[in-house]
Amino acid sequence: MEYLGDIWFVLWALLWGIYFALDGYDFGIGMLLPIIGMSTQKERDTMHQVTGPFWDGNEVWLITAGGVTFAAFPLAYAVLFSSLYTPLMLLLLVLIMRGVAAEFRHQWNHPHWRTFWDLTVAACGFLAALLLGVAFSNIFRGLPLDQNHIFQGNILNLLHPYALLGGLLFVVMFATHGAMYLSWHVSGDLEKKAAMMAKVLWPVFMLCFLVYVLLTFFWAGLYRNFFESPLMLALPAACLVSFLASGHYLYRTDKMNKAFLYSGVGIISLALTGVMGMYPNLLPSRLDPLGAVTIANGASTPKTLFIMLVVALIFVPIVICYQWWTHRKLSEKLDPEY
Amino acid sequence: MDPVILSRLQFALATFFHFLYVPLTLGLAFFIAIMETRYVRTGDEMYKAQAKFWGRIFLINFALGVVTGITLEFQFGTNWANYSYFVGDIFGSLLAIEATAAFFLESTFIAVWAFGWNKVPKKVHLAAIWLVSGAGVLSALWILLANGFMQNPVGFRLDGDRLVLDSFLAVITNPYGWSMFIHTVIAAMLLCGFLVMGISGWHLFRRNNEAFFQKSFSLGLCFALTFSILAALTGHFQGQLTAKYQPAKMAAMESQWETQTHAPMHLLVIPPIDDSEENLVEALGIPGLMSFLATNSFSAEVKGLKAFPKEDRPPVWPVYLSFRLMVGLGTLFVGVAVLTALFKYHIMRLRYPLLLYVLMIPLPYLTLQLGWAVTEVGRQPWVVYGMMRTSLAGSPVDWYQIAGSLAVMGGVYTLLTVAGVILMGKAALKEPEWNETLAATPY
Numbered sequence: 001m002e003y004l005g006d007i008w009f010v011l012w013a014l015l016w017g018i019y020f021a022l023d024g025y026d027f028g029i030g031m032l033l034p035i036i037g038m039s040t041q042k043e044r045d046t047m048h049q050v051t052g053p054f055w056d057g058n059e060v061w062l063i064t065a066g067g068v069t070f071a072a073f074p075l076a077y078a079v080l081f082s083s084l085y086t087p088l089m090l091l092l093l094v095l096i097m098r099g100v101a102a103e104f105r106h107q108w109n110h111p112h113w114r115t116f117w118d119l120t121v122a123a124c125g126f127l128a129a130l131l132l133g134v135a136f137s138n139i140f141r142g143l144p145l146d147q148n149h150i151f152q153g154n155i156l157n158l159l160h161p162y163a164l165l166g167g168l169l170f171v172v173m174f175a176t177h178g179a180m181y182l183s184w185h186v187s188g189d190l191e192k193k194a195a196m197m198a199k200v201l202w203p204v205f206m207l208c209f210l211v212y213v214l215l216t217f218f219w220a221g222l223y224r225n226f227f228e229s230p231l232m233l234a235l236p237a238a239c240l241v242s243f244l245a246s247g248h249y250l251y252r253t254d255k256m257n258k259a260f261l262y263s264g265v266g267i268i269s270l271a272l273t274g275v276m277g278m279y280p281n282l283l284p285s286r287l288d289p290l291g292a293v294t295i296a297n298g299a300s301t302p303k304t305l306f307i308m309l310v311v312a313l314i315f316v317p318i319v320i321c322y323q324w325w326t327h328r329k330l331s332e333k334l335d336p337e338y
Numbered sequence: 339m340d341p342v343i344l345s346r347l348q349f350a351l352a353t354f355f356h357f358l359y360v361p362l363t364l365g366l367a368f369f370i371a372i373m374e375t376r377y378v379r380t381g382d383e384m385y386k387a388q389a390k391f392w393g394r395i396f397l398i399n400f401a402l403g404v405v406t407g408i409t410l411e412f413q414f415g416t417n418w419a420n421y422s423y424f425v426g427d428i429f430g431s432l433l434a435i436e437a438t439a440a441f442f443l444e445s446t447f448i449a450v451w452a453f454g455w456n457k458v459p460k461k462v463h464l465a466a467i468w469l470v471s472g473a474g475v476l477s478a479l480w481i482l483l484a485n486g487f488m489q490n491p492v493g494f495r496l497d498g499d500r501l502v503l504d505s506f507l508a509v510i511t512n513p514y515g516w517s518m519f520i521h522t523v524i525a526a527m528l529l530c531g532f533l534v535m536g537i538s539g540w541h542l543f544r545r546n547n548e549a550f551f552q553k554s555f556s557l558g559l560c561f562a563l564t565f566s567i568l569a570a571l572t573g574h575f576q577g578q579l580t581a582k583y584q585p586a587k588m589a590a591m592e593s594q595w596e597t598q599t600h601a602p603m604h605l606l607v608i609p610p611i612d613d614s615e616e617n618l619v620e621a622l623g624i625p626g627l628m629s630f631l632a633t634n635s636f637s638a639e640v641k642g643l644k645a646f647p648k649e650d651r652p653p654v655w656p657v658y659l660s661f662r663l664m665v666g667l668g669t670l671f672v673g674v675a676v677l678t679a680l681f682k683y684h685i686m687r688l689r690y691p692l693l694l695y696v697l698m699i700p701l702p703y704l705t706l707q708l709g710w711a712v713t714e715v716g717r718q719p720w721v722v723y724g725m726m727r728t729s730l731a732g733s734p735v736d737w738y739q740i741a742g743s744l745a746v747m748g749g750v751y752t753l754l755t756v757a758g759v760i761l762m763g764k765a766a767l768k769e770p771e772w773n774e775t776l777a778a779t780p781y
Contacts, residue, residue, distance in 0.1 A: 007775050012464025022496035047773075052449075052453065053449035053450075053452070053453045054449065056404060056445040056446075056448065056449065057445045057446040057449060059404075059408070059445070060437060060441050060445045060446075062408070063408060063411055063437045063441060064434065064438055064442070065692075066412060066415075067411060067430065067433045067434035067436070067437045067438075068420065068438075069415075069430075069432050070411075070414065070415065070426055070429070070430030070433055070434065071430035071431040071433065072430070072434075073426075073427070074422055074423050074425075074426020074427060074430055074500075075423050075426070077414075077415045077422055078415055078420070078422040078423040078426070078431065078733075079419065079421035079697060080415065081412060081414075081416045081419070081422075081733050082415060082416055082417075082734060084417035085416050085733070085735045085740075085743075086739050086742070086743070088412060088415075088416055089416065089739075089742075089743040089746070089747075092409050092412060093746065093747075093750065095405065095408055096405040096406070096408070096409070096750065096754075097750075099401055099404055099405040100401060100402065100405055100757075102395060102401065103398055103400075103401035103402075104398075104401075104757065104761060107398065107761045107764070107765070108761075108764075141428065145594065147630055148605040150734050151734065172365045175392050260404060267544035286700075300426060300427040300430070300431075300502075300503075301427050301497075301502045301503055303502075303503050304427050304428070304431050304502075304503045305501075305505070307431060307506050308431050308434060308435075311431075311435055311438060312438065315438040315439050315442075316438060319438065319442045319443075319446075322443075322446055322447075323446055324443075326446055326447075326449060326450055329450065329454065329458055330449060330453050330454060330456055330457060331451065332457075
C-alpha cells in the first residue's frame with residue numbers, strides 16, 4: 001500500500017510522456033504547414049489528412065493526464081493549475097483553436113478560409129509546444145511557492161531563460177518528431193520534403209537538447225536523484241540512446257517509421273527523466289522547501305489511489321490497443337498528387 | 339473585483355457553451371446509429387445517406403463540444419483550487435475515470451466513423467458509431483456522478499481540511515447523480531428529436547427530397563415524442579429527490595416561503611423584489627398539489643425558505659423563473675410531440691406550418707440551459723452541498739488574470755459558436771446523397 005503514491009508518481013510521468021509523444025507530432029506537422037506546405041494547397045490538405053483522424057484521440061491523453069493529476073495528487077492539481085493560471089488559459093485557447101481548425105477548415109473550399117485555418121493550426125502548434133516547454137521547465141526549476149503552497153510569483157518570473165530554452169526545445173523537438181511522422185505517412189514530393197526537414201531539424205534539436213541538459217545542472221535540481229542512485233541513470237541513458245537511434249534511422253537508412261518510433265520513445269523517456277529527477281516532489285518550490293508539493297503531502301488516500309490503479313490497469317492497455325488498431329486501419333500512405 | 343464572482347461567471351460561461359453542443363452529440367450519435375443499423379440490415383442506400391447527412395452536422399457539433407470540454411476539466415484547478423483540494427480525493431477520480439473509460443473510446447472511434455467509410459467493413463463501421471453513442475452516454479454518467487457529489491455528497495468522511503473517500507460504491511450509486519444522468523440524457527435525445535424535425539421540416543416545406551426527409555422527420559418525431567414524455571416523468575422524479583436532499587433549492591424553485599403541510603401549488607406567483615419574505619403575488623392555488631408533487635402525499639410537510647438561515651438560501655428569482663420556464667417549455671414539447679404524432683402524415687404534407695418546427699429548434703436548447711440554471715444556481719451558496727461554500731472555493735489568483743481569461747473566452751466562444759451555427763446551417767441545407775430518381779436508376 002505504501003508504494004501506491006510512488007506508482008502513481010511514475011504513471012503520472014508516463015501519461016505526460018505519452019501525451020507529448022502523440023500530440024507532439026500533431027503540433028509538429030501543424031508548425032510545418034506554412035513551411036513545407038507552402039507551394040500547394042493540395043500538400044496542405046494532405047498534411048491535414050495525416051493528423052485528421054488522430055489529433056482528438058491524442059488530446060485525450062492530456063485530459064487523462066490532467067484528470068489523473070486531479071485524482072491522484074489533488075494538491076498538485078490545485079497548486080499547479082492555479083499558479084500557472086494565464087499560461088494554462090493560453091494553452092486551452094490554443095488547443096481550442098487547433099481542434100476547431102481541424103473540423104472547420106474543410107467545411108468550405110475557399111482558399112482564404114483554408115489559409116486562415118492553416119496559419120491558425122501552425123500558430124497553435126508552435127504556441128502549444130512553447131507553452132508546454134515553458135511550463136514544464138518552470139516545474140523542473142521549482143515554482144515560487146510559499147509554505148502554504150501559494151504561488152508568490154508573476155507571469156514574468158515564468159519567462160526565465162531556462163524556461164524559454166525549454167520552450168524552444170519542445171518546439172524543435174515536436175517539429176522534428178512531426179516531420180518524421182509526416183514523411184512516414186505520405187509519398188512523393190511531400191515525403192522527400194518532410195524527410196529533408198527532419199534531417200535539417202534533427203541537429204538543431206540535438207543541440208537544444210544537450211544545452212538544456214547541461215543548463216538543467218545549473219538551474220534545476222534534477223540531478224541529485226541520479227547521482228544518488230546510479231541505477232536511475234538508465235532513464236536519461238535510454239533517452240539519449242533513443243534520440244541517437246532516431247537520428248541513425250533518419251540519416252543512414254531513411255526508415256522514417258523507426259526514426260519516428262525512437263523519437264517517441266526518446267520523448268517519453270525525457271518526460272520520465274525530468275519527473276523522476278524531481279522525486280519525491282511533484283512541484284518543487286524554489287522559495288521555501290516546505291512549500292513543495294510532494295507525494296507525501298499531495299497524494300490522495302490509499303483507497304482512492306488503489307481504485308484508480310485498478311481502473312488504469314484495466315483501461316489504459318485497452319485504450320492503447322484500440323488506438324493502435326485505429327492507427328493501423330486509418331493511416332495509409334497518402335499522395336498529394338492523387 | 340471579487341475573483342470568486344469572476345470565476346463563477348467564467349465557469350457559467352464555459353459550461354453554458356459546452357452544453358450547447360453536448361446534448362446534440364449525445365442525441366445525434368444515437369440517431370445516426372439507428373439510421374446506420376437500418377442501412378446495414380436492409381442495404382438500402384437511403385439510410386446510408388441519412389447517416390452521412392446527419393453525420394456532417396454531428397461532426398461540426400462534436401468538434402465544438404470536444405474543444406469546449408477541455409476547459410471545464412482544467413478550470414477546477416485554475417479557478418477553484420481550494421475546491422479541488424477539498425474534494426480531489428473523490429471528485430478527481432470520477433473525472434479521471436471519465437477520460438480513461440469513456441472519452442478515449444468516443445474520441446478514437448469517432449475517427450473510425452468519420453474517416454473509415456471505405457476503410458473498414460460495414461459492420462465495423464456500424465460498431466464504431468454505436469461505440470461513440472455508448473461512450474458519450476457513459477461520459478455523461480461519470481460527469482454527472484461527479485456533479486451529483488456536489489449536489490448530494492455521499493460516501494465520504496471529513497479528514498482534517500478535506501473530504502476523503504469512504505465508500506466508492508456509495509459515490510457511484512448516488513441516487514441524485516443517477517437521476518440527473520437519466521434526466522439529462524433523455525433531455526439530450528429530446529433536443530435532437532426537435533432539431534431533426536426542424537431541419538427536415540424546412541426541406542419538406544421546400545418540397546425537397548420528400549421521401550428522404552419524411553423518414554428523418556418520422557424518426558425525429560419518434561425521439562421527440564418518447565423523450566419529451568420521459569423527460570417530464572424523470573423531471574418529476576428529480577424534483578422529488580431535490581425536495582428530499584436539497585429542500586432549500588426546492589423551496590426556491592417554487593418560491594415557497596412558509597413551511598407547511600397540505601402545501602398548495604400556486605399557478606401565479608411573483609417572488610418578492612425587496613428583502614421581504616413573502617411573495618408579492620400568490621394566486622390560483624391548487625390545494626395540496628405541491629405536497630403531492632414533492633412527496634407523493636397531499637398532506638406532507640414541504641419546507642419553505644424561512645426554514646433556512648438567510649445565508650443558506652439560494653437566490654430565489656433566477657431559480658424560480660428558470661424552473662417555471664423549463665416546466666412550461668417541457669409541457670409544450672409534450673403537447674407538440676403528441677399533436678404531431680397524431681397528425682403526422684397530414685402535417686408532413688403541409689407547407690407554412692412546417693416552418694414552426696424550424697422556429698422551435700432553439701427552444702429545447704433554452705430549456706436544457708434553464709434546467710442547468712435551476713440545478714447549479716439552486717445549489718448556491720454551496721459548491722458542495724452543506725459542506726463547502728462557493729465563496730471559499732476559489733483560487734489564490736489575481737482578479738485581473740481571471741477578468742482577462744473571462745473576456746477572451748467570452749469573445750472566442752461567441753465567435754466560434756456563430757461560425758459553428760453557420761457551418762451547421764450550411765450542412766443542414768446541403769442535398770443528401772440520395773433521392774428518389776437516383777434510387778430508381780438501375781446501375
